[in-house]
Amino acid sequence: MTDYTDSAPIEVRPKQPRDWLALSAKTWFIVTAVGQWLFVAYILVYFGGKFLSGGIPAFGETHLPNGFVPGDSFGNMALVIHILLAGLIIAAGQIQLMPVVRSRVPRLHRWSGRFYLVAASVVSIAGLYLGWSRERLIGSIQQDIGTSLGGVLVLVFMPIVLYYVRKRNFAAHRRWALRFFMAVSAVWFLRLIIFGWFLITGGIGIDAKTFSGPFLTFANFAQVLLPLAVLELFFRAERTKSQPYRRAVASLIFVLTGMMAVGIFAVTAGFWLPAILA
Numbered sequence: 066m067t068d069y070t071d072s073a074p075i076e077v078r079p080k081q082p083r084d085w086l087a088l089s090a091k092t093w094f095i096v097t098a099v100g101q102w103l104f105v106a107y108i109l110v111y112f113g114g115k116f117l118s119g120g121i122p123a124f125g126e127t128h129l130p131n132g133f134v135p136g137d138s139f140g141n142m143a144l145v146i147h148i149l150l151a152g153l154i155i156a157a158g159q160i161q162l163m164p165v166v167r168s169r170v171p172r173l174h175r176w177s178g179r180f181y182l183v184a185a186s187v188v189s190i191a192g193l194y195l196g197w198s199r200e201r202l203i204g205s206i207q208q209d210i211g212t213s214l215g216g217v218l219v220l221v222f223m224p225i226v227l228y229y230v231r232k233r234n235f236a237a238h239r240r241w242a243l244r245f246f247m248a249v250s251a252v253w254f255l256r257l258i259i260f261g262w263f264l265i266t267g268g269i270g271i272d273a274k275t276f277s278g279p280f281l282t283f284a285n286f287a288q289v290l291l292p293l294a295v296l297e298l299f300f301r302a303e304r305t306k307s308q309p310y311r312r313a314v315a316s317l318i319f320v321l322t323g324m325m326a327v328g329i330f331a332v333t334a335g336f337w338l339p340a341i342l343a
């Protein structure tokens with residue numbers, strides 16, 4: 066019998082500490098992907114279906130307070146472009162985030178990236194135009210300022226993302242692309258915040274008739290500022306060697322991702338799924 070004990074010593078590798086930060090980012094990515102593809106399905110099936118069956122006037126039969134305004138053909142066209150393109154940019158954002166696309170199909174990443182940057186800017190300009198040109202039937206001016214901040218940041222971040230791609234500075238490109246993604250996704254975060262809040266508190270701080278109130282003012286700013294602030298904490302955590310700081314940020318991301326999952330469930334069950342099935 067051969068004695069392996071001397072000739073083949075077993076290599077003992079030092080145990081790697083679990084990378085909670087990377088795990089929290091992966092969990093966030095998966096939950097976000099589920100929620101954003103559901104949003105895409107809602108937009109394309111519900112609004113796309115209306116458009117295919119009845120053209121632009123069919124947007125008057127939707128739940129939108131200002132869906133179709135007779136005589137405002139430019140505004141109506143802007144609304145249809147805003148909404149249908151919104152479905153495509155959310156899908157493009159998901160394609161951009163997929164690591165497998167970046168490594169295996171870089172051409173798709175490049176083309177989808179170009180579309181994402183241009184189309185998200187068009188959606189933001191159309192949104193800003195609609196938000197400030199049409200009569201405000203629900204909500205408040207503070208809420209519109211919060212949502213507009215997201216649109217303005219999309220337009221500010223877009224050339225910076227492009228600049229770093231051209232410079233081939235991929236570390237800076239990644240940081241700005243993620244900031245851009247958060248700004249484009251702000252209105253998606255808003256829906257999770259509002260529906261999650263309704264589910265948990267029954268709508269404290271929301272006047273359901275006028276769709277305004279202190280919680281909605283908070284939510285319209287939080288949709289943009291909260292994801293961007295957490296992203297900055299994540300970037301700092303990636304750079305630091307301090308394990309307590311990394312673990313603290315990872316815990317924060319886990320908690321917020323859990324809250325996002327509640328919001329995704331609430332908006333899907335209460336709004337998107339019924340609209341898709343109808």
Ligand code: HEM
Binds near residue numbers: 148185188189192215
């Ligand atoms: C850039 C990302 C954006 C996306 C993906 C997006 C997406 C959408 C979607 C899906 C709708 C239909 C409403 C629904 O059924 O949920 C909508 C409506 C609307 N959005 Fe946006 N939006 C974006 C940015 C903006 C911005 C920056 C503004 C500026 C204030 C804006 C203003 C509006 C307005 C006014 C409506 C119509 C609401 C009504 O009929 O009264 N959007 N948007």
